[in-house]
Amino acid sequence: MSNKTIGIKDVALAAGVSVTTVSHVLNDVAYARISPETRDKVRTVAEQLGYGPNRLAQALRTQRTGMLGLVSEEIATTPHAGRIILGADEAAKARGYNLMIINTPGSASLESRQADVQALLERRVDGILYATMYHRNVELPANLGSVPSVLVDSVATGGNITAVIPDEEGGARAAVGALLEAGHTRVGFINNTDDVPATHQRLDAFRSVLTEAGLDGDAAPVESEVSEVHGGYEAARRILTGKNPPTGLFCYNDRMAMGAYRAAAELGLRIPEDLSVVGFDDQELIAANLYPGLTTVALPHYEMGAWATEHLIDAIEGKTDLALMALHPTILSCPLVIRDSIAAPRQ
Amino acid sequence: MSNKTIGIKDVALAAGVSVTTVSHVLNDVAYARISPETRDKVRTVAEQLGYGPNRLAQALRTQRTGMLGLVSEEIATTPHAGRIILGADEAAKARGYNLMIINTPGSASLESRQADVQALLERRVDGILYATMYHRNVELPANLGSVPSVLVDSVATGGNITAVIPDEEGGARAAVGALLEAGHTRVGFINNTDDVPATHQRLDAFRSVLTEAGLDGDAAPVESEVSEVHGGYEAARRILTGKNPPTGLFCYNDRMAMGAYRAAAELGLRIPEDLSVVGFDDQELIAANLYPGLTTVALPHYEMGAWATEHLIDAIEGKTDLALMALHPTILSCPLVIRDSIAAPRQ
DNA sequence: GGACGTGGGAGACAGATGAGCAACAAGACC
DNA sequence: GGTCTTGTTGCTCATCTGTCTCCCACGTCC
Numbered sequence: 001m002s003n004k005t006i007g008i009k010d011v012a013l014a015a016g017v018s019v020t021t022v023s024h025v026l027n028d029v030a031y032a033r034i035s036p037e038t039r040d041k042v043r044t045v046a047e048q049l050g051y052g053p054n055r056l057a058q059a060l061r062t063q064r065t066g067m068l069g070l071v072s073e074e075i076a077t078t079p080h081a082g083r084i085i086l087g088a089d090e091a092a093k094a095r096g097y098n099l100m101i102i103n104t105p106g107s108a109s110l111e112s113r114q115a116d117v118q119a120l121l122e123r124r125v126d127g128i129l130y131a132t133m134y135h136r137n138v139e140l141p142a143n144l145g146s147v148p149s150v151l152v153d154s155v156a157t158g159g160n161i162t163a164v165i166p167d168e169e170g171g172a173r174a175a176v177g178a179l180l181e182a183g184h185t186r187v188g189f190i191n192n193t194d195d196v197p198a199t200h201q202r203l204d205a206f207r208s209v210l211t212e213a214g215l216d217g218d219a220a221p222v223e224s225e226v227s228e229v230h231g232g233y234e235a236a237r238r239i240l241t242g243k244n245p246p247t248g249l250f251c252y253n254d255r256m257a258m259g260a261y262r263a264a265a266e267l268g269l270r271i272p273e274d275l276s277v278v279g280f281d282d283q284e285l286i287a288a289n290l291y292p293g294l295t296t297v298a299l300p301h302y303e304m305g306a307w308a309t310e311h312l313i314d315a316i317e318g319k320t321d322l323a324l325m326a327l328h329p330t331i332l333s334c335p336l337v338i339r340d341s342i343a344a345p346r347q
Numbered sequence: 348m349s350n351k352t353i354g355i356k357d358v359a360l361a362a363g364v365s366v367t368t369v370s371h372v373l374n375d376v377a378y379a380r381i382s383p384e385t386r387d388k389v390r391t392v393a394e395q396l397g398y399g400p401n402r403l404a405q406a407l408r409t410q411r412t413g414m415l416g417l418v419s420e421e422i423a424t425t426p427h428a429g430r431i432i433l434g435a436d437e438a439a440k441a442r443g444y445n446l447m448i449i450n451t452p453g454s455a456s457l458e459s460r461q462a463d464v465q466a467l468l469e470r471r472v473d474g475i476l477y478a479t480m481y482h483r484n485v486e487l488p489a490n491l492g493s494v495p496s497v498l499v500d501s502v503a504t505g506g507n508i509t510a511v512i513p514d515e516e517g518g519a520r521a522a523v524g525a526l527l528e529a530g531h532t533r534v535g536f537i538n539n540t541d542d543v544p545a546t547h548q549r550l551d552a553f554r555s556v557l558t559e560a561g562l563d564g565d566a567a568p569v570e571s572e573v574s575e576v577h578g579g580y581e582a583a584r585r586i587l588t589g590k591n592p593p594t595g596l597f598c599y600n601d602r603m604a605m606g607a608y609r610a611a612a613e614l615g616l617r618i619p620e621d622l623s624v625v626g627f628d629d630q631e632l633i634a635a636n637l638y639p640g641l642t643t644v645a646l647p648h649y650e651m652g653a654w655a656t657e658h659l660i661d662a663i664e665g666k667t668d669l670a671l672m673a674l675h676p677t678i679l680s681c682p683l684v685i686r687d688s689i690a691a692p693r694q
Numbered sequence: 695g696g697a698c699g700t701g702g703g704a705g706a707c708a709g710a711t712g713a714g715c716a717a718c719a720a721g722a723c724c
Numbered sequence: 725g726g727t728c729t730t731g732t733t734g735c736t737c738a739t740c741t742g743t744c745t746c747c748c749a750c751g752t753c754c
Contacts, residue, residue: 005493007741007742007743008742008743008744009742009743017701017702018701018702018703019702019703019742019743019744020701020702020703020744020745021700021701021702023743023744023745024701024744024745027743027744029744029745032700032701033698033699033700033701034699034700034701035699035700035701038700038701052465052468052469053469053742053743054407054469054471054741054742054743055469055470055471056403056406056407056412056470056471056741056742056743057407057707057741057742057743057744058742058743058744059403059707059743060401060403060404060407060706060707060708060709060741060742060743060744061706061707061742061743061744061745062707062743062744063707065403067447067470075429075432075433075436076426076429076430076432076433076649077429077631079423079426079429079632081429082422082423082424082426082428082429083423085422085423085448085450086422086423086450089422089448089449089450090450098447098449098466098470099447099448100414100445100446100447100448101432101436101446101447101448102436102445103432103433103436103437118399119445121352121399122399122400122401122402123402123403123414123445124401124402124403146352228636229636229638233638255632255636258636262638265612283632284424285426285602285630285632285633286632286633286636289575289576289602289605289633291576291580291609302423354707354708354709355708355709356708356709364735364736365735365736365737366708366709366710366736367709367710367711367735367736367737368734368735368736369709370709370710370711371710371711371735374710376710376711378711378712379711379734379735380732380733380734380735381733381734381735382733382734382735385734385735400708400709401707401708401709403707403708403709404707404708404709404710404741405708405709405710406741407707407708407709407710407740407741407742407743408708408709408710408711408740408741409709409710409711409741410741
């Protein structure tokens with residue numbers, strides 16, 4: 001129904017000035033000397049006509065699209081991607097940028113990822129955010145380097161690209177620390193079997209914290225299973241039916257904690273009276289809805305998305321040198337979210 | 348490190364032909380007469396140089412960006428948005444389009460939504476997908492009409508814009524039907540308190556199915572609470588402690604079903620031996636991870652996203668007239684996902 | 695005759711598009 | 725056999741998309 005879109009020349013015509021002048025006014029060009037009356041006139045007319053610049057033409061001319069590419073794994077299957085996107089989107093919007101999102105399976109080949117980046121490049125995005133669904137080492141498509149880029153929730157195997165990752169160790173320390181502070185001296189860890197940084201770092205932190213507290217970290221019970229509800233269930237059963245079972249359980253993630261809840265229920269152990277549990281991830285759907293609410297460690301997905309976007313834009317605008325930050329990944333803290341699954345051990 | 352990006356003229360130069368010829372070859376222009384040798388030459392050179400067209404310039408000239416705008420509510424807080432995005436993204440990619448996603452709070456004002464659409468329009472997206480996080484009636488920003496648009500998971504209060512929505516009634520019928528088929532004759536419904544289509548349609552379907560089966564649908568117990576875990580818990584307690592309690596429970600969504608699980612456990616009722624439960628939504632994290640696995644009705648978010656995208660692109664390419672489809676919303680079915688929470692009632 | 699105040703013109707960005715121009719061959723005609 | 729016509733093949737030129745930006749022009753007033 002609506003007729004053709006109106007361009008800058010329509011505004012110029014209607015305002016009785018040249019296209020140049022309209023451009024000068026609307027972009028507040030510093031050196032342009034134009035009388036206040038003309039400025040008003042142009043602005044008024046532009047408003048009346050509902051003029052909005054054609055960003056394509058603008059971008060073509062200025063070599064700036066105001067678009068950020070975000071390649072994200074598994075948008076739908078984990079809520080984590082959503083939080084990263086949200087953080088990135090809000091940070092981008094705040095600075096006048098928009099996001100172009102490309103979804104990719106976690107299993108995508110390097111070529112396929114390269115094609116994704118290529119698509120972004122052809123659209124001339126000003127920068128690229130490359131996000132993975134969990135903290136790990138990734139091999140990057142070669143063409144990623146051609147525009148400013150930041151890695152979210154992963155580090156490059158080759159290094160030398162700016163990255164933000166969660167403080168796995170700090171988070172694990174907070175979790176185990178909370179158990180110790182509540183008075184527990186027998187604490188177990190239900191770990192994941194995947195060979196990812198989190199698995200090792202959380203385990204190390206677990207043992208260290210115990211040892212530092214004067215307990216025997218190396219002797220503390222650890223059971224590993226796939227990081228799903230049923231894995232948590234199995235591991236918890238093993239750990240809780242062992243001799244001298246722990247009164248506090250640190251779980252690799254909330255899903256495994258959910259399994260631990262069931263194992264505890266089956267064994268007649270009440271949470272938190274008989275058994276205290278801490279999770280990791282802070283998946284709302286689980287942690288807040290379990291009964292009792294699960295105390296857990298939050299992964300800073302939103303924050304990582306926002307941080308990456310902020311710094312990417314800084315780099316694009318020449319306010320930051322990404323090369324400098326690329327030396328070491330930036331580590332964002334994982335705060336403990338306290339709910340109701342920790343209590344003092346029974347005497 | 349990488350030097351300037353290479354353009355069509357670089358290819359032309361290297362191949363020893365004009366820019367026009369390169370364009371003709373690479374775009375397979377029908378009427379262009381170019382010798383096979385030249386074609387090969389051009390293609391080879393383009394490949395070697397790693398040439399990719401500048402989509403901005405291309406779009407400026409052709410008035411086609413190959414981009415679809417997707418404004419979605421609450422990307423991060425519900426997994427539903429993720430499924431819609433995934434469906435849309437895969438459908439778009441399959442036809443050579445990319446998505447520009449704008450996230451908006453469910454509470455955003457009409458002006459703010461209009462600004463979102465405006466941003467998309469300035470970027471000259473070829474069409475717009477407008478998605479909500481749950482099935483409801485929405486008031487649309489006025490500027491939405493200026494490009495082909497499709498509504499996902501909602502219908503416009505004013506009508507007359509193409510929309511896809513889930514078959515609430517069919518889903519509810521399947522859920523209740525499953526309970527009846529298992530032999531239950533006393534069935535209750537735990538409903539939501541929000542005034543949304545789903546609330547009413549599922550209730551109607553619930554009563555109808557019972558009545559059609561020769562039971563007294565109007566007398567069947569229904570309890571309403573907020574559609575969260577604790578609401579489900581409260582409602583289930585009420586319904587299960589009433590006189591002559593049901594042996595089968597249909598829950599408004601999986602979260603409420605999760606609450607019902609706890610209520611059942613507290614009352615010493617085993618699922619599915621003593622109580623059968625059906626949910627709605629098929630939220631993986633909950634439904635598949637509850638014990639026993641929750642039989643539930645899946646909302647076709649992926650399918651709606653894909654359907655909307657398909658038809659939007661058809662309209663953009665002139666293969667479909669959206670105005671025709673706008674007469675009635677398209678309804679996509681909600682299949683029952685069978686797990687382990689339904690069994691025959693005890694004798 | 696500079697300085698100042700106001701504003702406009704002509705590319706350029708990167709590629710798409712259709713008309714049009716050489717070059718050559720085959721056939722027609724004298 | 726040579727010239728002209730007509731057709732075909734192969735490719736290029738000019739122009740267009742909407743906006744920005746460098747540089748220049750025109751008056752006026754000291």
